Amino acid sequence: MLARIACCLVSLVAWSQVKAEPSAVRLMSFNIRMGAGQEGPFRVEPGTLGCLPQCAEVIKAANPDVVGIQEIDRKTNRAAGLDETAELAKLCGLHGTFVPKLKLPGGDYGLAILSKEKPLSVETYYMKGSAHTRALMVCEFADYILANTHFPLKAELCTDASYIVRAKLFERKKPVFFMGDLNSRPNSEAIKSLQKELEILSDTTVPTFPAKAPDRTIDYVMVDKAHASAVSVSKRQVIAAPQATDHCALVVDVKLCSGE
Numbered sequence: 001m002l003a004r005i006a007c008c009l010v011s012l013v014a015w016s017q018v019k020a021e022p023s024a025v026r027l028m029s030f031n032i033r034m035g036a037g038q039e040g041p042f043r044v045e046p047g048t049l050g051c052l053p054q055c056a057e058v059i060k061a062a063n064p065d066v067v068g069i070q071e072i073d074r075k076t077n078r079a080a081g082l083d084e085t086a087e088l089a090k091l092c093g094l095h096g097t098f099v100p101k102l103k104l105p106g107g108d109y110g111l112a113i114l115s116k117e118k119p120l121s122v123e124t125y126y127m128k129g130s131a132h133t134r135a136l137m138v139c140e141f142a143d144y145i146l147a148n149t150h151f152p153l154k155a156e157l158c159t160d161a162s163y164i165v166r167a168k169l170f171e172r173k174k175p176v177f178f179m180g181d182l183n184s185r186p187n188s189e190a191i192k193s194l195q196k197e198l199e200i201l202s203d204t205t206v207p208t209f210p211a212k213a214p215d216r217t218i219d220y221v222m223v224d225k226a227h228a229s230a231v232s233v234s235k236r237q238v239i240a241a242p243q244a245t246d247h248c249a250l251v252v253d254v255k256l257c258s259g260e
Contacts, residue, residue: 022232022255023143027201028064029179029221030055031150031247034073034109035084038211038246046080049087054244056091059114062239062251066115066141067094068148068179070247074098075107085112099124101135111137111148125168127161130154136165143256145172149180151190158183158190166197175227175256177201181219181247191220198222201252203236208250211242221252230257 035050036042044050059067069088073079089096095118100108109132113119119139127134129152137148147169151158169176178198184190186204202221207214223231235253 022257024234025066025144025254025256026062026064027146027177027179027221027252027254028059028062028067028249029070029148029181029202029219030059030067030249031070031181031219031245032084032088033071033245033247034079035082035088036078038242038244043078044080044082048080049082050079051244052082052084052087053091054241056088058239058241058244058249059088059092059094062237062249064114064251066113066146068137068146069112069114070148070150070181071109072098072112073104073107073109074100076104076109077106078104079107081106085114088112089114095119097122097139099135099137101126102132111135111150113137113139113146113148115139115141115146117141125164127164128152128157130157134161136168138168140174143174145169145174145176147176147178149178149182151180151182151184153183155184155188155190158188159193162190162193165194169224170197171226172224175231176224177221177254178224179221179250183218186217194222197225199225199228201231201233201236201254202250203238206238208238208248210246211240211244211248212246214238214240214248219247219250221250223254231255232257
């Protein structure tokens with residue numbers, strides 16, 4: 001009897017140690033410029049997928065668990081009627097989630113998240129932009145929340161957007177990873193504002209734009225400070241792929257500790 005109890009205790013200890021092991025998550029942020037390539041008009045040639053296959057190759061090579069996509073169209077005339085999220089998801093073998101931020105002839109312009117698992121929920125919050133409405137896309141997954149955005153071009157509007165991001169991502173029960181093309185340099189007021197509630201995980205010393213000859217950092221991956229102590233970074237990458245788009249892709253490998 002004592003031997004059986006001892007065996008059960010050993011099994012319980014072993015099980016708890018397995019549960020306590022940190023889980024690895026590969027995060028990716030990527031502005032794909034509507035699959036229109038790294039320069040020239042914002043247009044996909046009818047009958048083609050534009051540069052979506054090249055974008056897909058970058059994503060597949062990185063093999064992320066989840067990727068935030070900025071600048072993506074759904075069935076617009078300029079995208080030759082393509083549902084670019086569906087096409088990119090198919091090419092990458094991932095689940096695709098799209099949220100619109102602007103109506104255009106034929107369809108919508110917005111944000112997307114590609115992921116290995118389907119989101120449990122999706123929220124969208126809107127922000128004022130220089131030329132059009134901007135959006136914050138928030139997807140909840142089993143172990144974390146991913147927020148994806150594309151900030152305005154004007155510095156003061158970026159700062160205004162940072163206040164909205166901080167308000168909407170505050171006091172979440174799971175780690176919140178925030179990413180996107182923020183159109184703001186590391187020493188800008190917008191980034192300083194975000195850092196009051198978020199910690200930067202990506203390498204800000206490596207330029208992210210333009211992909212052909214990067215000279216400035218405007219793309220980021222962050223985590224909310226409330227959960228930063230439970231997150232450790234094991235690897236950071238900045239991937240330039242000018243054959244695909246005008247922004248470098250960011251990849252950050254993290255480990256999530258349960259804290260139990």
